[in-house]
Amino acid sequence: DTAVSQTPKYLVTQMGNDKSIKCEQNLGHDTMYWYKQDSKKFLKIMFSYNNKELIINETVPNRFSPKSPDKAHLNLHINSLELGDSAVYFCASSQDLQTNQPQHFGDGTRLSIL
Amino acid sequence: RKEVEQDPGPFNVPEGATVAFNCTYSNSASQSFFWYRQDCRKEPKLLMSVYSSGNEDGRFTAQLNRASQYISLLIRDSKLSDSATYLCVVNPKDSSYKLIFGSGTRLLVRP
Numbered sequence: 245d246t247a248v249s250q251t252p253k254y255l256v257t258q259m260g261n262d263k264s265i266k267c268e269q270n271l272g273h274d275t276m277y278w279y280k281q282d283s284k285k286f287l288k289i290m291f292s293y294n295n296k297e298l299i300i301n302e303t304v305p306n307r308f309s310p311k312s313p314d315k316a317h318l319n320l321h322i323n324s325l326e327l328g329d330s331a332v333y334f335c336a337s338s339q340d341l342q343t344n345q346p347q348h349f350g351d352g353t354r355l356s357i358l
Numbered sequence: 359r360k361e362v363e364q365d366p367g368p369f370n371v372p373e374g375a376t377v378a379f380n381c382t383y384s385n386s387a388s389q390s391f392f393w394y395r396q397d398c399r400k401e402p403k404l405l406m407s408v409y410s411s412g413n414e415d416g417r418f419t420a421q422l423n424r425a426s427q428y429i430s431l432l433i434r435d436s437k438l439s440d441s442a443t444y445l446c447v448v449n450p451k452d453s454s455y456k457l458i459f460g461s462g463t464r465l466l467v468r469p
Contacts, residue, residue, distance in 0.1 A: 279459075287402065287445070287459040300456050334401055341455045344390045349401035 247271050250335045250350035257325060258358050264321045265353045267335030275299075276318040277336040277347065278310060287334070293318055294341050330357045359384050361458045362448050368464040375436045379463045381446030382428045390449035391422055393431050395442045396462065402445055405431075436467045 250267040257263055269276060277300075278290040292300035293312040307323045318335060335350040364381045371377050383391075391408035406413065408420040408429050419432040429448075433440055446460035 275455075284461065285443070286461050289456045292455060294455075302456075344407070344449075346392065346404040346407070347457065349403070351401045 248335055248337055248348050248350040250333075250353055252353060253351065254354050254356075256356045256358065259325055259327060261325050262321070262323045263325060263355075264319055265333055265335075265355075266317070266319045267350055268317050269335075269337040269348070270316065271337055271339075271348060273337040273348075274315055274340045275338045275345075276312065276315070277338075278318065278320050279334040279336060279349075281332045281334060281352075283331070291318075291320075299341065325355075325357050327357050330355055361385065361450055362446055362460040364446050364460040364463045366461060366463060368466050370466045370468060371436055372468055373436055373438060375467075376432065376434045377436055377465065378430055378432045379444055379446075379465075380428050380430050381448075381460055381463075382426075383446075383448045383450070383458075384427070385448075385450040386424075386427060388427075388448045388450050390457070391420075391429050392447040392457075393418075393420055393429075394445040394447055394459070396445055397442045402459075405444070433465075436465075438467050438469065441465055441467045 248269045275294045277292045281287045291310045296312045309321045312318045332352045336347040338345040338347045393405040394402040395405045396402040412421045417434045421430045443462040443464045445462045
């Protein structure tokens with residue numbers, strides 16, 4: 245009964261390829277997020293969607309394109325992968341946009357670019 | 359100045375010890391504060407929210423000092439299972455929907 249699940253768990257691919265990461269939550273939450281955690285362990289917000297609407301779009305290269313087909317799903321597509329994209333990508337969800345709500349994280353996708 | 363700053367540690371303490379971490383934030387208008395815990399190669403998990411009046415959950419006590427713009431986490435009677443990285447999390451402004459995560463303080467509890 246995983247609350248926030250993301251696939252794949254590991255992704256190893258070559259520079260220049262295009263890849264997607266999928267995320268689903270079964271908590272009935274309205275808001276979903278994508279975070280990037282780099283080798284220095286900084287966890288940075290990339291995108292946030294509320295009821296399929298884009299709310300937060302940080303200064304992320306436009307090679308990264310999120311898509312939310314419904315409020316339970318938020319996928320991340322990455323074009324023309326670069327070495328600097330190597331990181332752990334976490335999906336998360338919260339009840340709504342109120343920032344006093346806790347965020348529930350998926351167990352991460354470890355992306356390695358060769 | 360970073361929006362959220364933490365001492366990276368590691369804090370190396372024996373079982374049973376009391377240990378405290380501080381975290382400073384730069385925006386005085388910050389509204390929401392949390393401590394998350396992240397185990398090695400795992401996802402962050404909410405440990406506790408931090409309220410203005412301070413709050414306690416078992417061996418864990420969180421405090422907020424708005425005047426000095428810091429929050430603290432106190433762990434009493436440390437257990438081996440408390441070994442993890444503790445992330446300080448702040449909502450920088452009321453009009454922003456995002457949370458800012460500190461880089462974490464690593465705790466190692468030894469037998």
